[in-house]
Amino acid sequence: MRGYPFADSVRDFIEAHESVFVAEQNRDGQLRTLLVDQFGIDPARLPPVLHYDGTPITATFIANAIAGAIGTPVGAAEAAKRSA
Structure with a gap:
């Protein structure tokens, strides 16, 4: 992603999906705010x-946050594939 203002391809990507999780390492969600402001997207x-405890954000943190938001335990999709 290049700096602000965002490329049209960013808007196109967001519009092509029902929802897009925005992972940020700050408390205020600045990137999400800029996306909403520039493209007029429903927040x-x-x-x-959001991760803002002073430690680096990890893939595990992001995966767990998304899984919690959608109600799917991390690894459940992979386990389902293996049992099929």
Whole structure:
């Protein structure tokens, strides 16, 4: 992603999906706010994943946050594939 203002391809990506999680390593959700402001997107379509405890954000943190938001335990999709 390049700096602000965002490329049209960013808007196109968001519009092509029902929702897009926005992972940020700050408390205020600045990236999400900029996306909403520039493109006029309903903020409900951009669920935030915020990490701001001073430690680096990890893939595990992001995966757990998204899984919690959609109600699917991390690894459940992979387990279902293996049992099929």
